[in-house]
Amino acid sequence: MAMQKEMTMPRLGESVTEGTIVEWLVNVGDQVAEYDPICEVQTVKVVAEVPASFSGTVKEILVPVDETVSVGTPIVVMETEAGAEVSDDDQTTTTPAPTKPQTPVTAATIATESTPSVATTDGPRFSPAVATLLSKYQLDPNQITGTGHQGRLTRKDVENFVAQRSQPQTPQSTPAKSVAQAKPVQSGLMGQLATDTVQPASSIRKAIADHMVQSKAEIPHGWMMVEQDVSDLVKLRQSEKAKFQQLEGYKLTYFPFFVKAVAQALVKHPRINSSWQNNQILTHHEINISIAVAKGDELYVPVIKHADNLSVKGIASEITRLANAVRTGKITADDMQGGTFTVNNTGSFGSVASMGIINYPQAAIIQIESIRKELKPTPDGLGFKIADMVNLSLSVDHRLLDGVAAGGFLKDVKANLMQFKPGFELY
Structure with a gap:
């Protein structure tokens, strides 16, 4: 008999509390053996491969590339054979065909219940680091859309909101064009035409940025x-x-x-x-x-x-x-x-x-x-x-x-x- 199990984000080093998925090395439907690498994760310290905690078939990838999640957050659902040995760290299970919708108790929800966090009445929970930024900029969390796991408000959500708020608002009748379609603008003393380009930051560059923001925000x-x-x-x-x-x-x-x-x-x-x-x-x-x-x-x-x-x-x-x-x-x-x-x-x-x-x-x-x-x-x-x-x-x-x-x-x-x-x- 087959059963589904969630594998969570492991701790990749001392003091590491979260990581960013850089690349998935498996696809839905792939057969994975225990200890096979399934994804690469970027932390503040290093890029590391995450091995599978048990053997099985990948049924669902829960965390997309470039999303940052906390240690203990479910990242992938795998189907295993009943009776297969599972490490003590992987206790979350879901049984097939539940009779009614249920909210599974995952490592992520356990963490938010057992450690201090801040929550609005209807909104997602968020970490003390997010609370610090909200207090610093005097923001209402209900005005910010959370993009983290299960709608969780992340530090990036707050930083992006602050950045957008500081930009002058201009009406747009059409969606923003891609870099390749960027419209030339005049600049310079002679009025030459120039084009601004945008490129995504690497996972390491983003990790550095987050680490520096945290240091300057928290340390006088x-x-x-x-x-x-x-x-x-x-x-x-x-x-x-x-x-x-x-x-x-x-x-x-x-x-x-x-x-x-x-x-x-x-x-x-x-x-x-x-x-x-x-x-x-x-x-x-x-x-x-x-x-x-x-x-x-x-x-x-x-x-x-x-x-x-x-x-x-x-x-x-x-x-x-x-x-x-x-x-x-x-x-x-x-x-x-x-x-x-x-x-x-x-x-x-x-x-x-x-x-x-x-x-x-x-x-x-x-x-x-x-x-x-x-x-x-x-x-x-x-x-x-x-x-x-x-x-x-x-x-x-x-x-x-x-x-x-x-x-x-x-x-x-x-x-x-x-x-x-x-x-x-x-x-």
Whole structure:
């Protein structure tokens, strides 16, 4: 006897609460074996394949491509043989030919009943993140159409509503034309004809956008910048880089030294290595450094685990491994999770000052700016020298960190950078 079962959105990593369907790898009617990949899901951390929880035939796909749903939301209905083993995570079932319409109790409805949420009398429930946006813009949820699962109001629905409300309203007698049919408009001083083009954002770009909006909406950012003389570090790298590349097979850059200096400072300043969660301060005892790696117009943030226990060479090795994994499409969900603090190498673009957006839910992010030569007084004050200077730009969550904490942390980062001089042991 056949029976139908719903498979739900799995948890794809620590702190991951939702994902976006990027692509369905199966169609209705396909036979699927347990552990076969059925779809690709984009989270804030990584794109991952979702395996089937049990064997069966795909009867209905519940979530379309590009829709974002919470962990535990049913995403596909499969028909299985009676008696087939099902994992404990998949408890939702529907029996054939019910005698009257019934509302199944799914993982999604259980979640909304057991966790705080907001609901209107007749409208769909929505998450605390949506409630924050509604409060920020003073919106009535009844005026916004929910496009999430079962009419649920999503963050994108609110953001789109705000964007449309801010645009001037113009009458339209015909539907909007496609990009290929866009009507030329005059622009420029000479009145040339130009055409605006529209292209859909990639799933990763949309995930980045959502993550940045969440960070700026929820975290009150504070910012501090200091400068440091790293002339000795420049001399150290210059003396070691040829030998290092010959032995290790990859270049020795400045970035591992800065990551090492930051990791050592975090040991002395655990409050910086923390998160603000539910009006409590969660201090992380592992020091896992997130770094930014670009792939085209997409940005990934893999993690160097236990960075405080690694040598400069060990950190350089991890940076190289993670960057190569991103650029070859081999980065894993484990590589992308667990970060407690972010170090961003903005200096590689020639930047001298920047304010980073904190990698939510972390408490801070530091931008390592470009090393530049400047004329500085000598220590005795009797003359001047050409020094290699760098700016360190720190953004902090002002709910749990203030100027004293930020200043003390940066002071120790600077002190740690001073230890890098010719003769320092890289291994």
